[in-house]
Amino acid sequence: MPADTVITTSPPVEQLPKRELFNDAANLLLRAAAPERKLIIQGVIWLVVAALLETFGPLAGKYLIDNYLLPRDAQVPQIAALIAGALVAGMAASWIRFMQLTRLAGLAMRSVRRIRENVYGHVLRLPMSFFDRAITGQLVSRVTNDTEAVKTLYVQVLFVMLDSVIVLCGAMTAMLWLDWRLMLIVATLLPVVVVIVYAYQRLSAPAVTRSRELRSELNAQMAESIGGMPILQASNAAPRFNARFAGLNEAHYQSRQLEIRANAWLLRPVLDFMNVLLVCVVIYVFGSRSHGTAMTALEVGVIYAFINYIGRVVEPLIQITMQFSQLQQAMVGAARVNVLLREAEAPVAVAQGEVTAGGIAIDHLNFEYLPGRPVLHDIDLHIAPGSFVGIVGHTGSGKSTLLSLLLRFYPAPAGSIRLDGTPVDAIGEDHFRDRVGLVPQEPFLLAASARENITMGRTLSDEQVERAARAAHAHDSIAALEGGYHTPLGEGGARLSVGQKQLIAIARALAGDPRILFLDEATSHIDSETEQIVQRALTQLRGKVTIVAIAHRLSTVRDADRIVVLNHGRIAELGTHSELMAIDNGLYQRLYLLQQLEEEEPESAA
Numbered sequence: 327m328p329a330d331t332v333i334t335t336s337p338p339v340e341q342l343p344k345r346e347l348f349n350d351a352a353n354l355l356l357r358a359a360a361p362e363r364k365l366i367i368q369g370v371i372w373l374v375v376a377a378l379l380e381t382f383g384p385l386a387g388k389y390l391i392d393n394y395l396l397p398r399d400a401q402v403p404q405i406a407a408l409i410a411g412a413l414v415a416g417m418a419a420s421w422i423r424f425m426q427l428t429r430l431a432g433l434a435m436r437s438v439r440r441i442r443e444n445v446y447g448h449v450l451r452l453p454m455s456f457f458d459r460a461i462t463g464q465l466v467s468r469v470t471n472d473t474e475a476v477k478t479l480y481v482q483v484l485f486v487m488l489d490s491v492i493v494l495c496g497a498m499t500a501m502l503w504l505d506w507r508l509m510l511i512v513a514t515l516l517p518v519v520v521v522i523v524y525a526y527q528r529l530s531a532p533a534v535t536r537s538r539e540l541r542s543e544l545n546a547q548m549a550e551s552i553g554g555m556p557i558l559q560a561s562n563a564a565p566r567f568n569a570r571f572a573g574l575n576e577a578h579y580q581s582r583q584l585e586i587r588a589n590a591w592l593l594r595p596v597l598d599f600m601n602v603l604l605v606c607v608v609i610y611v612f613g614s615r616s617h618g619t620a621m622t623a624l625e626v627g628v629i630y631a632f633i634n635y636i637g638r639v640v641e642p643l644i645q646i647t648m649q650f651s652q653l654q655q656a657m658v659g660a661a662r663v664n665v666l667l668r669e670a671e672a673p674v675a676v677a678q679g680e681v682t683a684g685g686i687a688i689d690h691l692n693f694e695y696l697p698g699r700p701v702l703h704d705i706d707l708h709i710a711p712g713s714f715v716g717i718v719g720h721t722g723s724g725k726s727t728l729l730s731l732l733l734r735f736y737p738a739p740a741g742s743i744r745l746d747g748t749p750v751d752a753i754g755e756d757h758f759r760d761r762v763g764l765v766p767q768e769p770f771l772l773a774a775s776a777r778e779n780i781t782m783g784r785t786l787s788d789e790q791v792e793r794a795a796r797a798a799h800a801h802d803s804i805a806a807l808e809g810g811y812h813t814p815l816g817e818g819g820a821r822l823s824v825g826q827k828q829l830i831a832i833a834r835a836l837a838g839d840p841r842i843l844f845l846d847e848a849t850s851h852i853d854s855e856t857e858q859i860v861q862r863a864l865t866q867l868r869g870k871v872t873i874v875a876i877a878h879r880l881s882t883v884r885d886a887d888r889i890v891v892l893n894h895g896r897i898a899e900l901g902t903h904s905e906l907m908a909i910d911n912g913l914y915q916r917l918y919l920l921q922q923l924e925e926e927e928p929e930s931a932a
């Protein structure tokens with residue numbers, strides 16, 4: 327499957343019509359460069375000045391031949407002034423060009439910085455449903471490689487192409503002024519270039535798109551392999567992954583080769599050949615015009631200037647065509663970035679509603695991820711502020727889905743979820759995230775200090791951080807680290823046990839001073855001892871924070887005020903542990919007894 331279809335809902339880049347691809351790239355470039363419009367305009371003006379200065383060289387040469395060399399009129403001061411003028415003009419043109427290249431390269435870098443920040447910020451604001459489809463490595467590739475490719479667009483398009491077009495126009499105008507018929511002969515080069523570029527595009531475009539896709543797949547496999555290294559090594563999958571990587575790498579190499587071959591055969595050689603051909607044609611035309619008689623002085627000057635200008639027409643054309651390979655890559659990169667930027671962001675609630683006490687009301691909640699495949703059916707549940715509710719059920723019964731809706735990761739049907747009487751989507755985003763905390767199943771830790779992992783960028787005082795850590799019973803293990811709260815925890819919290827990581831994740835959720843705390847199977851990966859610590863922490867929070875805990879381990883929610891048993895997306899049973907255990911052959915009772923049996927079995931086996 328092509329990479330783009332995996333991570334976006336938009337059509338894959340290779341299916342975009344050429345015009346749209348171009349518009350996408352142009353839009354992205356203009357938007358990112360917009361703050362520096364003045365610099366671009368100045369750059370263009372300076373390039374025109376440089377091109378005019380360069381046109382002066384051959385004209386000076388013609389003047390020298392016509393007026394001084396052929397008539398053998400050795401007026402040293404005038405000749406010296408003419409040569410010096412041509413030299414100064416040439417040097418000034420080179421200097422201007424160098425300065426502009428430096429300035430435009432700076433502009434390119436700043437624009438790419440803006441694009442990259444935009445793309446990253448955009449990715450952070452995408453709805454959770456996007457990440458159901460996203461593949462990490464591919465996304466990273468969009469934010470890094472593809473935006474880098476866009477940089478070439480600025481330098482190539484704004485500088486090399488623009489400069490070449492201006493030099494070309496200058497040379498053509500000078501030729502037009504010298505001899506318009508000869509200029510027309512030279513102008514035949516232009517349609518030839520159009521044909522070459524068209525042929526090149528036809529040949530290389532699929533290879534360029536494929537190369538970028540394959541690069542993105544290489545990144546994806548790399549990221550996936552590093553993420554799953556323990557499984558990969560334990561299942562001895564390294565050789566298979568290696569072979570798959572080598573296959574992708576080979577395909578990438580082949581498509582790059584195809585691009586390079588198209589480049590090598592089509593672009594420079596054809597134009598070099600045209601250069602020689604044109605010089606021959608122009609000399610021939612001169613020869614046939616003079617028809618056996620000696621050329622006039624005027625003609626010798628013109629032919630000198632013309633041969634010079636042909637070089638100045640061919641070189642920019644070579645530059646322009648050579649840039650097409652880069653341009654092609656950069657356009658595909660830009661279009662890929664743009665496709666990602668077009669993904670709709672999650673709506674941000676700017677409403678003023680507030681969570682005050684932490685009461686939750688769910689009324690007639692129905693939900694489906696995919697049309698026609700309902701996951702939750704008519705859920706009714708009222709949770710009083712400060713109470714502790716457990717949600718249990720078989721795998722696939724809809725527990726995580728219910729939590730995702732309560733957390734606004736997916737939009738719930740209007741009016742079906744209220745917090746303290748306010749519809750959940752009418753609560754301002756910042757306030758909502760402050761008041762609603764989450765402890766996920768996998769404790770996600772940054773490669774940063776314990777403190778940073780608790781604050782997550784929020785401005786919290788040391789007292790607030792410590793209070794949260796104490797409430798989560800994480801303080802002692804943090805304080806025991808050599809640098810206390812400032813100890814770097816390593817990537818993914820590698821220096822801590824799973825239980826310790828989970829306690830820090832709980833501290834993080836509590837540091838925001840939430841009114842509601844959601845736990846998504848937060849105890850499923852930790853040992854019984856740590857589970858008891860978590861239970862103690864939850865007990866201490868009772869009455870202050872509303873706790874909704876999905877639990878695979880029923881012991882975690884045994885003491886809850888109420889336990890909701892979900893079955894195929896419906897509430898099958900509801901009550902306290904003892905009430906549910908009293909339902910004969912009830913779902914909860916069966917789940918509980920099964921779990922007890924599982925726990926006893928290893929012991930009896932030992």
Ligand SMILES: Nc1ncnc2c1ncn2[C@@H]1O[C@H](COP(=O)(O)OP(=O)(O)OP(=O)(O)O)[C@@H](O)[C@H]1O
Binds near residue numbers: 695701723728
């Ligand atoms: N992002 C999604 N897109 C489409 N379907 C989904 C998505 N997430 C879950 N589902 C489907 O919704 C149903 C309920 O899944 P959910 O994850 O809510 O169950 P669960 O009770 O939390 O299961 P588990 O205990 O295994 O985590 C399942 O049939 C699942 O396949």
